[in-house]
Amino acid sequence: MYEINVYDLRSALKYLNTSGEKIDVIDQQLSADCEIAAHYSAYGAGVPNKSNLNHGNPVIYKNVKGYSVPVLMGLFNSRSTCAKLLGLDHINLGRELSKFVVDGYVPQIMDNPPCQENIVTSDIDIMKVLPILRYTNSSAGPYITMGVVYAQDLETGEEDITIHRLCVQGKDTLTIYLIPGRHIEIFYQKAKKMGKPLPITISIGVDPAIYLASTFSYPVTPLGYNELHIAGALRKNGVKVAKAVTNDAKSIAYSEIVIEGYILPDEMPENTKCVDGDSLPEFLGYIGKAQKSLPIVKVSALTYRNNPIYQTIVGPGSELSNLCGISTEASLYKCIKESVTDKIQNCFCSHSGGGKLLAFLQFIKDSTIDDAKTRQAGIAAFAAFHELKHAFLLDDDINILDERDVLWAMTTRFQGSHSIISIPNLNGHPLDPSQSPEFSSENPIEGTTYKTVFDCTVPYKMKDK
Ligand code: MN
Numbered sequence: 001m002y003e004i005n006v007y008d009l010r011s012a013l014k015y016l017n018t019s020g021e022k023i024d025v026i027d028q029q030l031s032a033d034c035e036i037a038a039h040y041s042a043y044g045a046g047v048p049n050k051s052n053l054n055h056g057n058p059v060i061y062k063n064v065k066g067y068s069v070p071v072l073m074g075l076f077n078s079r080s081t082c083a084k085l086l087g088l089d090h091i092n093l094g095r096e097l098s099k100f101v102v103d104g105y106v107p108q109i110m111d112n113p114p115c116q117e118n119i120v121t122s123d124i125d126i127m128k129v130l131p132i133l134r135y136t137n138s139s140a141g142p143y144i145t146m147g148v149v150y151a152q153d154l155e156t157g158e159e160d161i162t163i164h165r166l167c168v169q170g171k172d173t174l175t176i177y178l179i180p181g182r183h184i185e186i187f188y189q190k191a192k193k194m195g196k197p198l199p200i201t202i203s204i205g206v207d208p209a210i211y212l213a214s215t216f217s218y219p220v221t222p223l224g225y226n227e228l229h230i231a232g233a234l235r236k237n238g239v240k241v242a243k244a245v246t247n248d249a250k251s252i253a254y255s256e257i258v259i260e261g262y263i264l265p266d267e268m269p270e271n272t273k274c275v276d277g278d279s280l281p282e283f284l285g286y287i288g289k290a291q292k293s294l295p296i297v298k299v300s301a302l303t304y305r306n307n308p309i310y311q312t313i314v315g316p317g318s319e320l321s322n323l324c325g326i327s328t329e330a331s332l333y334k335c336i337k338e339s340v341t342d343k344i345q346n347c348f349c350s351h352s353g354g355g356k357l358l359a360f361l362q363f364i365k366d367s368t369i370d371d372a373k374t375r376q377a378g379i380a381a382f383a384a385f386h387e388l389k390h391a392f393l394l395d396d397d398i399n400i401l402d403e404r405d406v407l408w409a410m411t412t413r414f415q416g417s418h419s420i421i422s423i424p425n426l427n428g429h430p431l432d433p434s435q436s437p438e439f440s441s442e443n444p445i446e447g448t449t450y451k452t453v454f455d456c457t458v459p460y461k462m463k464d465k
Pocket of ligand 1: 183216221224
């Protein structure tokens with residue numbers, strides 16, 4: 001770990017600029033309605049495995065039709081940039097990051113926070129101020145995709161930060177997609193039972209450490225663990241947070257932009273033009289389906305820094321795979337090391353799996369029993385990260401960041417007869433299209449999947465060959 005002075009988006013961009021990283025500035029006037037997303041596709045978007053590990057510079061669109069606010073995309077495109085922004089080494093990024101999943105970095109309340117330099121609480125029209133992108137012609141609407149949602153449990157006061165997709169439905173109205181079981185969804189269901197709206201803030205344009213911390217999920221960051229502690233540990237200082245102007249929630253003090261509001265107990269369709277229509281392009285490389293019914297967010301305030309930058313992301317591509325995958329690597333490494341074997345050396349969640357469904361796990365075998373322990377670790381990986389589908393076990397001489405090396409191991413250290421452990425009818429990721437009864441009669445219901453360990457390691461007794 002090396003010292004860097006990054007605490008918000010601006011200091012991150014400055015740090016990249018002064019350390020030789022290139023940020024592309026586009027002067028051409030483009031519309032937030034599909035034009036920027038189309039232009040950007042040459043940089044970062046594509047099927048997950050089309051982009052290499054360090055694909056595309058970050059891009060700033062300076063001249064957005066009808067807006068004075070610029071749009072930033074692709075900040076997390078490159079794995080080495082992600083590592084640099086955290087002060088860590090990119091080869092062992094997940095392994096190094098796992099050391100920062102600790103307690104003790106309590107967020108610090110800041111008075112007069114920069115994110116409240118400008119405050120709008122009446123006649124709110126978020127699309128008037130923010131160049132929120134619509135990605136494709138069939139998308140349900142403009143989507144906020146880099147909003148860190150910050151909420152508290154109404155009863156216990158436990159806090160959580162998570163990125164959720166938010167579709168603009170009106171001047172001061174959004175829908176929020178809360179996948180069941182995510183911590184803010186649990187807070188929301190509890191508030192709904194009490195008949196109360198859940199106060200939230202949505203922080204856009206924050207310290208990259210906060211974005212990466214917000215992608216951790218259970219069991220590594222259990223219910224009640226505020227992921228801001230991870231960002232605080234990385235920066236050796238509790239994250240500065242602000243009291244919201246219009247509700248009891250807190251926001252990230254150095255955010256470029258904050259939307260304050262309430263998740264209402266009421267719901268509406270995500271795509272109001274076509275209930276069976278699209279949402280937006282998703283991380284696994286397919287266009288997502290709109291949800292039939294989603295909770296409504298009523299906006300109570302819009303606050304922002306002077307000359308704010310609007311940051312966003314579009315799936316699929318290397319940026320989304322990095323954001324999803326780096327915390328998954330940290331989670332897998334930490335759980336396997338603590339609960340199964342300390343012979344795990346490293347872990348990489350390949351972009352081919354969108355960062356979530358495919359993991360390459362690397363081990364050093366020192367004895368015959370390690371053959372079994374390695375396989376045990378493969379099974380444990382599915383408990384360490386619930387959305388994982390394929391776990392590859394690999395030796396320490398394999399470059400796990402290179403899929404050619406991984407497939408070489410699969411060709412020469414793997415037999416289809418017995419190097420596979422496959423477990424049927426487990427809970428899969430809702431966006432994987434192969435887990436439906438339509439794909440195979442082996443899937444009894446929508447959302448069930450086989451999870452498979454591919455043991456591509458040499459048996460210990462043959463290691464000297
Ligand atoms: Mn959480």
